[in-house]
Amino acid sequence: MTGAASWSFSEEHYKQIQQHLLSFLRDSNARCALLVDRTGQLVTTAGETPQFDPTAFASLTAADFSANDQLARMIGEDEFASLVHQGERESMFLADVGKRVILVVLFDQRATLGLVKLKARSVVEQLAKVLEDMFNRVGSGPAPEQRLLEGAEDEIDRLFG
């Protein structure tokens, strides 16, 4: 590999992801779910609109998860597939999805950690399937991002004056 590969997702995959996340939020009573890729980019959010900067939040989430992965290896574990940060009122649950993205769940006293964990198990599986499908499609034909900016050199030049 010369560098990091690109990835893209279509509106159809986006809708599927949203449906899974919304039904998870209903079942678990959690407030909000974010999907963040392992490099720190926000993929999507569902549920209540976060009152913080979600872009910054996503970069910190990926760093948190990566740092914990390394800590896991140091103590002889392959990974920590999920993490919990519990506060007095607000808490976070983070789970790995297919080694590609991280599911972040924000919840308060209306939800219990046990229920969030239980329901997260199935949504993680559903999301992993969507991602698998996405990557398989990209792998079977020319990646759409290869065509997206094709012939756009002039526009790129203009962007930089």
Added chain:
Amino acid sequence: MSMINYASREINCKLVYYGPGLGGKTTNLEHVYNKVAPTTRGKMISLATETERTLFFDFLPIDLGTIRGFKTRFHLYTVPGQVYYNASRKLILKGVDGIVFVADSQMERMEANVESMQNLYDNMAEYGYDLTKIPFVIQYNKRDLPNAGPVGDLQASLNPGWPIEDPAQQKVTPDPANPGQNIAERVGDQWIGRAPYVEAVAVRGDGVFETLKVVSKMVLKTLS
């Protein structure tokens, strides 16, 4: 790893500022943060020690504009420069689309520059990335200091070039930041490639946007 979101019509790319400790990586980001319109940038996050040395990373998202109806957003990261923070430095490189190496021009920092450059090659190789094939720019910072070494010496140590084996790449390519110089050319019977370089005084902002422009453009061109 650039991410293209067709639903929100966004292209997100990741740039990492690498280099030795106290070389000016965070200063580059701070200058960008202070100069771009608040509407085109997000919050700047710094995970630093009490003495303001970067502990994990600095992070700044900026919007560059729209191409083909897609909003292009770049996520700028710095790494901690100090040698002993390698574990966290390596994590930040995951999924990188473009690299800026901020070198300290002071002659007494030459060894630290070379060590950091070697560390960058090593960390990239561990992820399976080839630094000679991804957008990569070197910034020679602190050009205003009296003990700054000549650019030629810095180039010889940090940017001596690599052989270009691919015939498709064997063509004379001008350095976008230095008119009259090339980043790909024939030397004797061998084709040599180099990273473009920019001279800078980051505390004054000189060269900061030029560096960002050169690397961002290279990243977007990899998508075209």
